[in-house]
Amino acid sequence: MAKTGRITLDAVDVVDVTRRIPVTKDLPARMTVDGKPLDPVAGMVILLNKPLGMTCSHKDHGPLVYDILPERWKRRDPAISTIGRLDKQTSGLLLLTDDGALLHRIISPKRHVRKTYRALLxxxxxxTEGNLFASGCLTLRGESTRLAPAELTVISEREALLSVTEGRYHQVRRMFAAVGNHVEELKRERVGGLSLPDGMAPGQWKLLTNEDIASIFQEAQGGVT
Structure with missing residues (x-):
């Protein structure tokens, strides 16, 4: 491929096949194969607008969020994993990465990264819901540990934004169930200081820049972490 001019680096053909090229973060922006940039090197973070009806799993049957990404990315090592999960009937902002340290940093309870959901009830x-959710006194059915304080912003009589810093199983749905309501539609719009981009349709995704990733931690509870 190199000898026939199909590989370029910094807009110059790479014809010396013995040349050693460092694998750096900026390599996909500098090297092309058949006119297309290289796939991202390890350490990438993807923002996906998750559609309804897809699961965040490598093993479940049916449509998976990984099916949206290039097929060859399923063979990457380290593997791409979701940062937390959205259930099948929840849509919106979903992050995926092959950076295990970053994944645990975002989901760690010590980081207090806020996740904001829009709920139609x-x-x-x-x-009365706002004061209860903010009190830190609510205990979900079947659990013994109280929830951390959460922030409720009322949009209309049946629509609200709920920001939580934990990631318990079906937490938002169970919180509204605890006050006698039922979530009919649920969409995650924000993680930390990172929002779902305007105009991004369900199923669309983009690679995040270092600045995007840093913004996740800029709205953590209690300040920048």
């Missing part, structure tokens, strides 16, 4: 809010 079956019944009107009664006005």
């Amino acid at each position: 079956a019944r009107p809010l009664d006005g």
